[in-house]
Amino acid sequence: MNWLVIGGSGFVGQEILGAARAAGIEAHTAPAPRLRTTADTPETVLADxxxxxxxxxxxxxxxxxxxxxxxxxxxxxxxxSAGLRGANALLPAVLARAAGAAGVRRFVHLSSAAVQGRTPMLDESGAVQPFSAYSRSKALGEQTLALLDQDGLAVATVRATSVQGAGRPTTAALARLARSPLASVAAPGTAASPITSVGALADLVVAVGRHSGEVPAVVLQPWEGLSVRSVLEAAGGRPRVLPAWLCRTAISGGFATSRLLGGRLDGHVRRVELMWFGQDQVAGWAAAEGLVPAPRVREVLGAAALPDRR
Incomplete structure (x- = not known):
């Protein structure tokens, strides 16, 4: 097989290139064009x-x-911004159009589970509940691809969860948080966490691209088995267990305050909510096909904790 990874120099793209080549795939990379759009509906993005x-x-x-x-x-x-919408909403449709015209067999688009927002159960449906500019731009990209009709081109969107990896600033920040006095979870601390590894995401993308049969329009990155408590423990922390009612009250107050500020605090409040309560998810297509990648996130978090232990 011969693959082209757009954005192969980035954090996720590099990992996908490595996983594809390790699987015997001839994989190349190309930079993405920088696009901008003010379109705010799937129809107007598609028109662009x-x-x-x-x-x-x-x-x-x-x-x-x-x-x-x-x-x-x-x-x-x-x-x-027009740049955010261009990169996350317009670019996928432009690339899919080009792929169809080039006779490509399958187009795999990397999206984010953030498009489903605060839903209690992540799934592989087209239902979205974006809560921030970023999640709205990613949802708009998915919805635009769903409208695009390219004969002969199979399109699959992979929804990544909270992806961590070596050298990623968010992973280092998570490790610091885990060992700080702020590390805490809502009782009992056993809720599933959407924290996952970039290596497992890359393996999933390779499995989707190589699959000989049909692939659904949306594939959710599988859970890697950690709870909200074990995530912080894997990163070297000893989280406190707080009363769940207190955590829910704090989150409600945080979102209420954010609304008064035009939603500027939504992302910060949501990160705290995920640390305390996590987010459950369906097993999904990968589990049904026996294609769930080997979990790696515990090792990733452990490695992120090592610099501060020395």
């Missing part, structure tokens, strides 16, 4: 995509069986 010139991209993709979009702006706390 159809007006975009894809000739250069089509030439880059020619001869490839699978194209992976690992590009985009992974900035959960970002403000809304």
């Amino acid at each position: 995509a159809r007006r975009s010139d894809v000739a250069v991209l089509t030439g880059l993709m020619a001869g490839h069986d699978v194209v992976v979009n690992a590009a985009g702006l992974a900035t959960p706390s970002a403000d809304d």
Whole structure:
């Protein structure tokens, strides 16, 4: 097989390239074009995509069986902007158009489980409940791809959960938090955590791209088995267990305050909510097909804790 990874120099893209090559796939990379749009509905984003010139991209993709979009702006706390929408909403549709024109067999788009917001159970449906500029831009990208009709091109969106890896600032920040006095969970601390590893995500993308049969429109990254408490413990912490009612009251108050400030605190409050309560998820397509990657997140968190232990 011959793959092209758009954004292969990034955090996730590099890992996908390595996993693909380790699986015997000839994998290449190309940078993503920088796009901007003020469109705010799937229909208007699609209209922008159809007006975009894809000739250069089509030439880059020619001869490839699978194209992976690992590009985009992974900035959960970002403000809304034409650049954010361009990278996360318009770019996937433009790349898919080019892939279809180049005769690519499958297009795999990397999205985020953040599109489903605060739902108690993450799943692989098209239902979204975005709560921030970032999650809205990613949801808009998914919805636009769902409208795009490219004959002969199979499109699969992989929803990554809270991905951690060596060298990622968010992983280092999580390790620092775990060993701080702020490390805590809502009682009893056994809720499933969506914290996962970039290695497992890359393995899932390879499995989706190589699969010989049909793949659903949305594939959710599988749970790696950690609870909210064991995540913090794996990162070297000893979290306090707080009364669940107190945590719920604090979260409600945090979101209420954020609404008064135009939603500026939503991302921060949501991170605390995930630390305390986690988020459950369905087993999904990967489990049904026997394609769940080997869990690696415990080792990733342990390694992130090592610099401060020396």
